Amino acid sequence: MQLVMSAASPFVRTVRVLAREAGLAERIEEVPVATTPLASAPEALAANPLGKIPALVRPDGPTLYDSRVICRYLDAQARDGFYPKRRLWEVLTLEATAHGVMEAAVLMIYEARLKGEEGKSADWIAAQWQKVARALDALEGRWMSHLSGPLDVAQIATAVALDYLDFRHGGRDWREGRPALAAWHARFAARPAMVETKPA
Template sequence: MKLVYASASPFVRKVRVVLAETGQADDVELLNVATTPVSTPEEVSAANPAGKIPALIRSDGPAIYDSRVICQYLNDRAGGGLYPDNSRWEVMTLEATADAIMDAAVLMVYEHRIRPPQFVYPEWEEAQWTKVARAVQAVNDRWMAHLAGPLNMGHIAVACALGYLDFRHSGRNWRKGCDALDDWYAVFSERDSMKDTIPEG
């Protein structure tokens, strides 16, 4: 299998952490690409017509894409137990919350990296951060008991989302008022799977 990826993407990091945690890292070749919303390399569009990463190219079937689809596929392939039956909907909801944090945080980066300076919309950017802050606070206030349980996909997704906030938005200080989540992340980020996938670029 080949994973179409870019190191800086938090969605890619989710997949790479799953690969590590389920013992499948050696089964996948990493295909590094540089892509933006206005520039899509051919190898990306060939794997995902929407032009987004990550995409997983398989030898026994068509390429699959969207990090949530890939993570569920890899979990099923390895019998990883990251979506346990007794809490599947909670796990998927927590993963969706983390993905929403990532979506808004990535859009904030694109607002400055892709849009010409004269068209940057500060109110829109702040609205994205409001989404991030509200979601982070909700995880801190409502989900800490869940995060204290056995490893599942919700844990991985939240950790990757928080890692991206540190990577791209460190000055925003997501930790303020979220001491419990900060403490949890400090421990989780010491896992080998997290240390081996620290974003670059």
């Protein structure tokens, strides 16, 4: 299998961490590409008509794309229970919350990069950060027991989202007022799969 990817993408990283946690990394060739919303890499377009990454090229079936689809597929291959049936709806909801944080954080970067200092909307950026802040407050207030439970994809996505905030929005202190979440993240970020995939 080939994973069309960029190491800086939190969506890609979620797949890469899960692959390592599931013991599947050696079966996946990582194919780095340089792609943007305005100029999709040819490799990304060949794998996904939307031009987005990650995309998982399989030798025995159609290419899979969208990180959540790929994670479900890898979980099925490994049979490791990253989507436990007993807690499935909670896992999916927490996974969606983490992806919402990633999406808002990525949109903040695009707003500044694509429009520049003169054209970017401060109101748009503030609105995206408010989404992030509300999600983080929900994690701190309602999800800590789940985050501290058996390993699942939602925990991986949450840790990757928090790392992405440090990576791209280090000037904003997401830890302030969220001591439990900050402590959990520090522990999870030390896992070998997280360390190996940390973007430079």
